[in-house]
Amino acid sequence: MISLPASKSPESAVKVPAAEKLKVADLSAYYRGKTALRSINLDILANHVTAIIGPSGCGKSTLVRCLNRMHEVQAGNHAEGQVWLDGEDIYAPGVDPVQVRRRIGMVFQKATPFPTMSIEDNVTAGLRLNRRRLGRAERDRIVERSLRRAALWDEVKDVLRQPGTSLSGGQQQRLCIARALAVEPEVLLMDEPCSALDPISTARIEELLLELKASYTIVLVTHNMQQAARASDYTAFLLNGDLIEFGETNQIFTNPGRQETEEYITGRFG
Amino acid sequence: MEPSRKLPARNDAEPRPPQPTRQVMAAIAEKARVGSLPGLLGDRLFRWSTATLALMVIALLAGFAVVLTMQSRLSLVKFSFRFFTSSNWDPVNEQFGALPFVYGTVMTSAIALLIAVPLSLGSALAMVEMLPQWLATRIGFMVELLAAIPSVVYGLWGIFVLGPWLRDNIDPLLAGYLGFLPIFQGPQLSVSLLTAGVLLSVMIIPYITAVCTEVFRAVPQNQREAALALGATRWEMIRMAVVPYGYSGVVGAIILGLGRALGETIAVAMVIGNRPEIAASLFMPSSTLASAIANEFTEATGDLYLSALVELGLVLMVLAVVLNAAARALVMGVVGQQGERR
Amino acid sequence: MSASTRDSFYLYRKLKSSLMMGLTLVATVLTLLPLIFVLAYLVSKGLSSLNFNFFTHLPKPVGEPGGGMANAIVGTFELVALASLMGVPIGIGAGLYLNEYGGSLSAPARFAADVLIGMPSIVVGIFAYVVVVRPMHGFSALAGGFALGIIMIPLVTRTTEEMVRLVPQELREAALALGVTRWRTTVSIVVRTAAAGIATGVILAIARVAGETAPLLFTAFGNRFWSHGLSEPIASLTVQVYTYAISPFANWQRQAWAGALVLTGIVLALELGVRWITRGRLKPLR
Numbered sequence: 001m002i003s004l005p006a007s008k009s010p011e012s013a014v015k016v017p018a019a020e021k022l023k024v025a026d027l028s029a030y031y032r033g034k035t036a037l038r039s040i041n042l043d044i045l046a047n048h049v050t051a052i053i054g055p056s057g058c059g060k061s062t063l064v065r066c067l068n069r070m071h072e073v074q075a076g077n078h079a080e081g082q083v084w085l086d087g088e089d090i091y092a093p094g095v096d097p098v099q100v101r102r103r104i105g106m107v108f109q110k111a112t113p114f115p116t117m118s119i120e121d122n123v124t125a126g127l128r129l130n131r132r133r134l135g136r137a138e139r140d141r142i143v144e145r146s147l148r149r150a151a152l153w154d155e156v157k158d159v160l161r162q163p164g165t166s167l168s169g170g171q172q173q174r175l176c177i178a179r180a181l182a183v184e185p186e187v188l189l190m191d192e193p194c195s196a197l198d199p200i201s202t203a204r205i206e207e208l209l210l211e212l213k214a215s216y217t218i219v220l221v222t223h224n225m226q227q228a229a230r231a232s233d234y235t236a237f238l239l240n241g242d243l244i245e246f247g248e249t250n251q252i253f254t255n256p257g258r259q260e261t262e263e264y265i266t267g268r269f270g
Numbered sequence: 271m272e273p274s275r276k277l278p279a280r281n282d283a284e285p286r287p288p289q290p291t292r293q294v295m296a297a298i299a300e301k302a303r304v305g306s307l308p309g310l311l312g313d314r315l316f317r318w319s320t321a322t323l324a325l326m327v328i329a330l331l332a333g334f335a336v337v338l339t340m341q342s343r344l345s346l347v348k349f350s351f352r353f354f355t356s357s358n359w360d361p362v363n364e365q366f367g368a369l370p371f372v373y374g375t376v377m378t379s380a381i382a383l384l385i386a387v388p389l390s391l392g393s394a395l396a397m398v399e400m401l402p403q404w405l406a407t408r409i410g411f412m413v414e415l416l417a418a419i420p421s422v423v424y425g426l427w428g429i430f431v432l433g434p435w436l437r438d439n440i441d442p443l444l445a446g447y448l449g450f451l452p453i454f455q456g457p458q459l460s461v462s463l464l465t466a467g468v469l470l471s472v473m474i475i476p477y478i479t480a481v482c483t484e485v486f487r488a489v490p491q492n493q494r495e496a497a498l499a500l501g502a503t504r505w506e507m508i509r510m511a512v513v514p515y516g517y518s519g520v521v522g523a524i525i526l527g528l529g530r531a532l533g534e535t536i537a538v539a540m541v542i543g544n545r546p547e548i549a550a551s552l553f554m555p556s557s558t559l560a561s562a563i564a565n566e567f568t569e570a571t572g573d574l575y576l577s578a579l580v581e582l583g584l585v586l587m588v589l590a591v592v593l594n595a596a597a598r599a600l601v602m603g604v605v606g607q608q609g610e611r612r
Numbered sequence: 613m614s615a616s617t618r619d620s621f622y623l624y625r626k627l628k629s630s631l632m633m634g635l636t637l638v639a640t641v642l643t644l645l646p647l648i649f650v651l652a653y654l655v656s657k658g659l660s661s662l663n664f665n666f667f668t669h670l671p672k673p674v675g676e677p678g679g680g681m682a683n684a685i686v687g688t689f690e691l692v693a694l695a696s697l698m699g700v701p702i703g704i705g706a707g708l709y710l711n712e713y714g715g716s717l718s719a720p721a722r723f724a725a726d727v728l729i730g731m732p733s734i735v736v737g738i739f740a741y742v743v744v745v746r747p748m749h750g751f752s753a754l755a756g757g758f759a760l761g762i763i764m765i766p767l768v769t770r771t772t773e774e775m776v777r778l779v780p781q782e783l784r785e786a787a788l789a790l791g792v793t794r795w796r797t798t799v800s801i802v803v804r805t806a807a808a809g810i811a812t813g814v815i816l817a818i819a820r821v822a823g824e825t826a827p828l829l830f831t832a833f834g835n836r837f838w839s840h841g842l843s844e845p846i847a848s849l850t851v852q853v854y855t856y857a858i859s860p861f862a863n864w865q866r867q868a869w870a871g872a873l874v875l876t877g878i879v880l881a882l883e884l885g886v887r888w889i890t891r892g893r894l895k896p897l898r
Contacts, residue, residue, distance in 0.1 A: 313795050317709075320705045320706065325721070328721050333743075334731070337743065341742050412647055418883045420822075421824075422854050423823075423853070425857065426872050431653055503626060504629050532732070533732025568830050579738075593730070594729075
């Protein structure tokens with residue numbers, strides 16, 4: 001299938017030499033027989049924040065959930081096409097989705113700390129799956145490192161044994177980020193991580209994104225265009241399951257190549 | 271005895287009533303206005319009469335407590351705590367010690383739970399976490415049918431099919447491998463503690479399965495996805511997200527099953543052999559609190575004998591009330607909580 | 613990825629997951645096996661002993677072949693009818709109160725109903741014996757119906773409450789806004805809207821008590837002949853099956869299988885019928 005007439009291909013748009021971490025090729029997704037995404041082609045560059053924007057129901061959540069094979073978890077869903085992670089197709093036959101998700105972490109719209117686990121157990125939840133043994137010292141070190149990276153350490157260092165659900169909404173979301181970071185993923189997918197948060201918590205997480213992109217590749221789904229403009233380097237605009245435009249965030253917001261994009265970012269619909 | 275009725279909570283199968291259209295409503299309203307009782311009087315009368323009926327339900331429970339306590343007074347006074355520590359049940363000499371029945375009840379319920387809990391948990395997990403929806407629905411339906419079969423039919427099947435089969439196939443195996451344990455020694459009979467326990471497990475599995483299924487379905491999908499996103503396998507997801515979230519509900523389901531097992535009467539009475547003695551071996555006949563009442567009540571001559579039997583019933587009632595109240599609180603903690611969140 | 617797939621610990625995790633999920637399937641099969649075995653034995657043993665006489669004749673004395681359970685079949689229907697007369701109005705009324713008025717009585721009443729649902733049926737038998745049999749100086753159909761009625765009350769109460777809860781609040785408000793009195797609203801709008809659901813609950817309660825044995829043992833007791841009045845002992849399918857099953861006579865045991873088949877047939881027909889009806893009604897709404 002021929003790729004959509006994106007305004008500019010990422011290769012030509014990118015001036016900085018950055019490797020593509022994820023390459024989405026001809027990806028279509030279906031939801032109970034309905035098409036949610038139509039042959040998407042998209043390159044996601046390492047150590048950058050790529051935002052996916054679009055009106056509700058445009059498929060932006062579906063797209064990000066396809067990137068770690070989470071879309072297919074729900075009955076009746078499936079995806080076709082390729083997503084190359086460092087040159088390996090995660091949709092190739094024989095690839096184990098569990099292994100994919102180990103490398104591509106995810107943070108959800110709603111903070112999902114495990115309610116029966118303490119803060120530190122939440123952080124190490126994913127880690128404990130992969131390790132036979134986890135020494136006390138190493139454990140403490142990883143808990144502290146992950147919580148520091150998620151900018152939560154100072155707030156919770158004295159209450160690590162408290163349940164994760166005792167934290168505020170914004171703290172819970174950062175706990176989930178720490179939990180995702182603890183397993184040392186290469187890519188971090190964030191599906192509207194701030195939609196349930198107040199402006200102050202949102203600002204903290206946006207700051208965090210800027211720090212995290214030094215070590216991780218980040219894909220951020222958001223319905224908040226200001227957030228995409230503030231926090232991302234590249235922006236993809238989706239509409240009705242089609243990728244309308246993809247390019248540098250600056251360019252998308254100041255000089256969109258397509259009329260639909262312009263209408264959306266100027267608030268004429270969605 | 272259909273499981274969804276055990277816990278009158280939200281249930282997928284619950285039919286949503288069709289709603290009258292505006293026109294139908296207006297017609298009803300018109301009809302109702304014409305020739306109805308004067309508003310306030312009718313309202314008060316209706317409220318008062320339904321409140322009386324609700325009060326009857328409360329009075330009924332209170333009535334059970336009063337009637338059973340009063341009727342077991344003779345035995346309560348005469349034997350006091352000795353009733354539970356003595357194993358001498360001798361109607362001829364009017365000596366009544368309930369220990370053999372307590373023992374039989376504990377042993378049969380323990381066997382039943384030992385078998386039923388893993389099977390129920392397993393099938394509930396399979397239905398919620400693994401099987402496709404259409405198959406899970408059909409299996410859930412069959413489990414409900416299992417709960418609908420009358421006790422006496424299970425008893426009949428237990429006497430003629432299950433009991434002999436256990437005696438011929440399972441008892442020798444248990445005696446062979448675990449014969450060093452006193453509970454697996456001695457003659458092997460088809461009417462026995464073991465047969466009663468296994469039959470009870472068949473009878474309580476539908477209840478535990480149905481409640482566990484409901485509990486696991488109440489676990490939010492985002493908890494599962496959070497575990498999967500960390501790279502958990504399906505089983506690890508269940509251990510990390512599903513079981514901990516539903517834990518108290520599962521405990522509630524097990525307690526509910528225990529309550530059923532303790533109180534089940536007729537099927538147990540048919541396969542346990544009704545011998546008021548403590549049998550060291552599970553292959554031997556014994557008796558439970560409930561089966562003793564069923565077996566001896568109509569033959570009870572003398573007030574003290576009857577009173578002792580009613581005291582067995584009183585014990586059963588207290589156990590049932592406590593277990594049911596606890597189980598419901600635990601299950602509602604999981605299932606009800608989710609309902610509010612929706 | 614392929615390198616880490618070879619990781620032995622990961623392989624262990626994967627195997628463990630597959631093994632445990634496989635065990636849940638085994639558990640599912642083991643859970644359903646008894647249903648198949650019980651029904652298979654019922655049909656194979658019951659059908660061979662079932663004939664026309666079974667439905668039309670009285671039981672024969674020991675040693676005489678033939679005979680039936682006509683009186684027990686009729687007795688079961690009679691007992692269930694008596695139970696419904698008591699359990700249905702009380703249950704529906706109490707259920708309406710729980711949802712429509714929800715006064716200070718509703719929490720204790722709901723608790724009482726829940727606990728009564730879990731009450732061992734043999735205990736209900738004792739209660740009915742003390743309250744009805746003893747004052748009447750004898751076992752009777754009335755006592756049996758009373759015991760079964762007690763079992764029905766909490767079942768009908770709770771299903772009624774759940775069913776009328778499903779009626780949207782706007783319907784009540786719309787009716788009240790039209791000037792309909794509260795009680796008329798309840799009867800004409802709420803109950804009418806939830807009628808099918810309430811009927812479902814009643815039928816399921818009937819199916820449940822029709823299969824009860826323990827509470828009848830010393831209330832309705834049993835009768836080898838036709839019962840000629842509500843104050844006489846009366847036969848029921850369940851007690852008859854019980855008596856015949858534990859008897860040492862091969863002929864009676866065969867009759868027990870036939871009786872069990874008929875009993876299960878009635879109970880499952882009620883259950884399946886209700887499900888079939890509600891399924892059909894559910895579709896257009898989904």
